[in-house]
Amino acid sequence: MGLGKLFHDHAEHADGGGTIDRPRVYEIFVTIAYLGGRRAAFTRAATLGRARAGDRVLDVGCGTGYLSRVLAPVVTPTGHVTGLDPSPAMVEYARRRAPGNCDYVVGEGQDLPFPDASFDLVVSSLAVHHIPAGARAAAMSEMFRVLRPGGRLLIVEFRPPSGHLARHVIGLFTGPAMLHSPAELLGTLIPDAGFRVESEGGLPSLMYHVRAVRPAEPAL
Structure with a gap:
């Protein structure tokens, strides 16, 4: 049994999805893993989403709300950040x-409880691999649906190390779900949902991003 079972409440199956239900253990683990660089890493990632004052932002798979809290001052009090996570424990912590x-709700990415075109920006950090493989396409379609035309999408996922020893250590702590390459994990999910991909590539701290936009509707 991998040590990731300390905070994962699901079987260690690469495509089975699941939730994290021990927020304090998760926070301790992540703080140690980032070696003091967590704020810088997530601030850099958030910058790619190009959040602006007054934006309505949705954070899918928000976990303990860390990225939401990074984005909150960027959108200013005139904007709003909503975090969504399937784990009640994580939502309560956030x-x-x-x-x-900021506000937080319990829910799943593949069944977002929001009206069409509700948000200017949808972000999801280190969460897609927690969605069951068979539901990932539906989750991307839902993100597309709740974005306004011209709205932006930012997906940040884990980029596993290339070395065998490092991958083995990562697997002990996280299980096999985080050993997918981002390209393997995301495939063509984002363009297939209707998004136009603007940029993608590696980030520091073993992260990878895809930024995309929901195309504006043609003028009548």
């Missing part, structure tokens, strides 16, 4: 730390 322009 709510207790939420700034005034």
Whole structure:
């Protein structure tokens, strides 16, 4: 049994999805793993989403709300960040730390409880690999649906190390779900959902991003 079972409440299956239900253990693990660089890594990732004052932002798979809290001051009090996660424990943890322009709801990426065109920006960090493989296409379609035309999508996923020893250590702590390459994990999910990909590539701290846009509707 991998040590990832300390905070994963699901079988260690690469495509089975699942939730993290021990937020404090997760926070300790992630803080140690980033060696003090977590804020810088997520700030750089968030910058790629090009959030602006007044934006309505949805954070899919928000976990403990870390990225949401990074984005909150960027959108200013005139904007709003909504975090969504399937784990009630993670949502409760995030709510207790939420700034005034953030709220959190329990839900799944493949069945978003929001109206069409509700958001200017949808972000998802280190969460797609937690969605069951068979539901990932539906999740991308849902993200497309809740974005306004011209709205932006930012997906950040884990980029496993290339060395065998490092991959083995990562697997012990996280299980096989995080050993996919980003290209293998995401495939053509994003363009297949209707998005136009603007940029993609590696980031520091073993992360990988894809930034895309929902094309504006043609003028009548």
